[in-house]
Amino acid sequence: MDDISSAFISYHHADRDIGDEISKVLFQLASHGKGKKSLKVFLDVAGIPSGQPWQPIIDKGLEESDWLIVVFTGDQSVYCGYEIGTFSQQHNGKFGGSSPQKFLLSLYDVNQDLTPLPTILRPYQNTFVDSVADPTGLHDKVVVSAEEVDFWFNSSLGQFLVRFCTYKEVYLPTDDAADYAGRIALGAKRIANAFSRERGKDVKSETPAPLAFELFLRKAEKEISSIPANAVVQGTTLFFDVFGLSLPRARDQAPNITWEEFNRALKVNGVQVPWLHKIEADVLRAIQNLSPSGDDVTFRSPANKIYLSILIRHKLFGNGDRTFEFLMVETLDRRFIGSPRSSLLLIGLILASRWRFTYFENWSETTSRLFGGEVALSDFASACRQLIYNIDWIEHESAEFGLANPKNLIDAFGDQRRARVEQFFKDWTDAKAKLQLVLPGLDTEITPANRSAISDAILTFLRETRDQNGAFLKLAIEAYANEIDSGLKSSSALH
Structure with missing residues (x-):
């Protein structure tokens, strides 16, 4: 088989079009020389029939090949390491100087500062692929102008094709004196075009919506x-x-x-x-x-x-x-349409009422069913966790609606109630701080030993906030009623 020139092309499945293009270029060049009947190309995965064991097929393809050409664009073929190791072992690790000669090289287009070549490829010949500014989607549409011939012929890809075609005289200048340089240049640009076309499918940037x-x-x-x-x-x-x-x-x-x-x-x-x-x-x-x-x-x-x-x-x-x-x-801004003052007062009424309905309206049930001494420890722990969730919830809801800002609430209630509003914030902060001394967070382990202290702290917190809640509701109802009355009077005056 000395008269047959054989190449094995290894590529990642995403780069199959590049592997196909390299194969087509090699056959195209061979068709103009003596190698048109003596060139064989094995295309990695494409050369393995469906349902057949891959190892003996790859081993045979590598053993019969003069060239192992590895395509690398950032991802390796799942077989790449195996193929390089097997090819090297089959041919005693001698490339270029052995007899008969064998060649192992990679064609790559990555910036090695960002994506280094795999370690297994570094000892061998590696050929950088120049990019094509405006890659075409069809290989037969690639053309090389007279001004480009020298560039692509002398490019690293062009010189790889010259070496490949010279070996076993697949295609020589004497076969096609007039067009040799142009055909080599066109082949180099076609392969580069395939690399650039695939690179165009890479994600350039990504902006997640959520x-x-x-x-x-x-x-x-x-x-x-x-x-x-x-x-x-x-x-x-x-x-x-x-x-x-x-x-x-x-x-x-x-x-x-x-x-x-x-x-x-x-x-x-x-x-x-x-x-x-x-x-x-x-x-x-x-x-x-x-x-x-x-x-x-x-x-x-x-x-x-x-x-x-x-x-x-x-x-x-x-x-x-x-x-x-x-x-x-x-979460969406759920503030009510209307004047900032009336909206804040109504929101305050709603949130304070929800807190009242949760813990204060059925006070005896709260103290006995949720935090009483007869409640099972696991149920007591669940009620404690839910209280922490609810504290977090009402603070976040207040922040979302603008109620967590003292200035906003003072504006809503009127400056004459400033001291009262400031006292609401202070009372809540103080009551929560005392509770957190005993029940600091959700990771607090509740045991029979600390249950009594936690229960006492919770009930103290709820009693203090119950009085505060009632005072806030009364003040909010009064202020909201005054706001409505003021609005009605203004409307009447206009008529």
Whole structure:
């Protein structure tokens, strides 16, 4: 088979069109020389019939080949390492100087500062592929002008084709004296065009419409009861900006942080925010093939924007790793249409009434059924967690509607009630601070030993906020009634 010139082209499945184009160019050049009947090309995956074992077919193709041409655009063929190792072993690792000669090289178009060649390719001949400014979608539409012939003939691709065609005299200048340089140049540009055409399919930039993040968990050796500290939170720069976190971005990798670091960064006064607890609860439920909990727990960013997190996908991989994909949805501005003053007063009435309905309207039931001494410990712990969720909820709702800003509320109630409004804020802050001394957060373990102290702290908090809630409702009703009365009088005066 010394008179046959054989090439084996290795490529990633996404680069099949490049492999096809190289094959077509080699056959096209051979057709103008002595090699038109003696050229064989084996195209990696395309050369393996469906249903046939790949190893003996690849081994035979490599053994019969003079050239192993590896296409590299950033992704390797799944067989690439095997093919290079086998080709080298079959031909004793001697290339270029052995007899008969064998050649191993790669054709690549990547910037090696950003995407280095695989280590296995570096010892061999590597040919950089120049880009084509405006690649055409059809190889037969590629043309080389007279001014381009020298450039493409002398390019690294052009010189590779000269070496290939010279070996075993596949195509020589004496075969086609008038057009030899032009045909080599055209072949080089066609291959470069194929590379540039495929490169045009790469994502140039990506702007995610919604904020999103992904949580990655390695395979667990035992049952998961909490998110491991080394789990990885990965998201866009925009996602981490929401939390005021500026993270470095590694090459070809989105910003990321461990779950432990993320928790630590978001803690408020050393306490885990309920939003993260909700994420953890949803992750654990997903692992058990359960749907997410129905609690709408929100997060308030440093910019006072309110977000909901929604678990949209859970993937379990064959190796036991898991990923959880979340969307971050900013809640809509739900302020009422109307004057800022009347809107704030009405919103205040609604939120304060909801808090009253939750805990104060059936006071005896709250003290006995939720936090009483006869309640089972697990139910008591659930009620404690729900209280923390509800505190978080009302503060976020207040912020979203503008009620968390004392100035806005003073404007709504009138400057004559300024001291009273300021006292509302102080009383709430003081009552919550005392509660958090005993029940700091959702990660507080509730046991028979600390249950009594926690129960006392909760009931003290609720008694203090019950009185505050009642006083606020009375004042808000009075102010809102005055606002309505003032509006009616103004309307009457116009008529």
